[in-house]
Amino acid sequence: MNKESYNKIANIWADYRNESFVSQLIIDFAEKLHPQAKVLDVGCGTGVPVARFLAEKEILVTGIDAAEKMIEIALSHQIPNAQFMVSDFFDFQPQETFDGILAWDSFFHFPKKSQELIYPKVAQMLNSGGYLLFTHGDVDDEHTNPMRGEEFYYSAIPKEKIKVLLEENGLELIYMYKDYKEKDTDRGLVVLAQKR
Template identity: 25%
Template sequence: MLVDEGPRSSAAAVFDALGGEYEKAFAGSPAHRASLEWLLERLPEGSRVLDAGSGTGRPTAAVLAGAGHRVLGVDVSPVMTELASRRVPEAEFRCADVASMPLEEESFDAVCVYFSLLLMSRAEQAAVVRRLTRALRPGGLLVLATVPLDVEDFEGVFMGQRVRLTSFAAQDVVALVREAGLTVLSEQSVMFRPTHQDAAPEPHLFLHCRRGPGPSAD
């Protein structure tokens, strides 16, 4: 996925540059589609869903909005937000940082976090997961996908864009969501090759979680 090279770019700059190329590379993931099906099978009709790091809106927001759910997509990239607004007009999209934007507690039935934490520090990732958990109603669902590698501030190139990647080993991702007040209902680990000339196979971890009845950990 990454090769060692160059200084860090901000997440917004990286995904502004990638635009629709990111969708072409990743939207065909069978595991991502299966994860969305898992969520659809459990969501009440007309649920309110937050898509944190919504990208172009496809597949996540498109699938959920197409099933009749009320989707708010949030992304730091203006280019991605504009693409999503055009491609998935039945959902709402905002260009904002989910780590700091106002989020009412217990206001969503589900939260999706598909590969949107990897350019944050470990402390930031943990804080965002806690924040998103608090935004879930008790009993609400959170689906998180990441690349489960034990790396911190790794300097490299992703689809031609310079980045610094931080992630956790799989068992530490599970510990992180549990510490936030979530119960892991199921998990899936797969290898996926993005549809991009410079991409190599990469491990993907999907966690399907539920918020408990009490308040999440701060």
């Protein structure tokens, strides 16, 4: 459902994100990384503003997104230091590992039955000392909701379960902000973890 819906609203999404600010939490995440660090941007959308911001910091970005139209737009920006490819997160089999993994407003679109599979996969792709930054729903949930005239699926697992999964997969929790507000935005949960 989400792939078709995002393909349909990709141009509207691009207009919206072209005018968006980069979260201070993403700015702080970038500051933890050295130039030429490799970052995977999961559900990168149009690559703007997030991947472009990271690339401007001399970070080497790999952006993946399930929606072809999002990647088409991301590629059209011709962002130096960034590569973009169409891939579902769970199908992505990189030849390399990463110093950072960012999932900004994408994990909450994954099927509920796959939520617990995120953490071992992330841990496998992260270098020791690497960071994981992601947004998440704040309540145990599964629902659909319309946006820009299309229907989207969302899911989330309890935050206590996320803490256990991070720990089980060698990811040390640095912060878990509930109801994180910034300018006109509000996110249920934002989490930063570091691989041991």
